[in-house]
Amino acid sequence: MGAVKRLNPQSGVFLSLTATIMLLSGCASSDNGLECGTVSAYIKPDATQYLYRTIVTHLDGVPVISRPNYLLQTGEHQFTVVELINSPELKVSLSSRGPKTLTVNVETDQRYHIAAQMNTDKIYVGSNKDFWQPVVFKQEFFECELNPKP
DSSP states (O other): OOOOOOOOTTSHHHHHHHHHHHHHHHHHHTTTSOOEEEEEOOSOOOGGGTEEOEEEEEETTEEOOOOSEEEEESEEEEEEEEEOOOOTTOEEOGGGOOOEEEEEEEOTTEEEEEEEEEOOSSOOEETOGGGEEEEEEEEEEOOOOOOOOO
């Protein structure tokens, strides 16, 4: 049987192996700020659950053109949305159908589907703006990758 050879801390192999391990662990820790998640507004939610589509008008206070997916760095993000509730039960005036803000704490490799939740605890009429609220109605694993800016 062959003898097991111990690595000498002064040997080049030991230093090379140590440097490789440190380099690989640095890549895995993702301290580069490029961890990301996705917020999506493209799925048609289940209207039987009083969930309806939304349109994103602002992201973190900045006006945006609404799109299906928002690839974002991890952390807290503010979405200003308007509802697209199309229900015969809705009795509020058009002037009360204004934007609301949803805060999403984006985590790594997660996708958050957002919608407008119509409140059904009572009949909302007139100018009552409490008839809906923006919600995350589904969260799922979704691998994402942000490319670093040059």
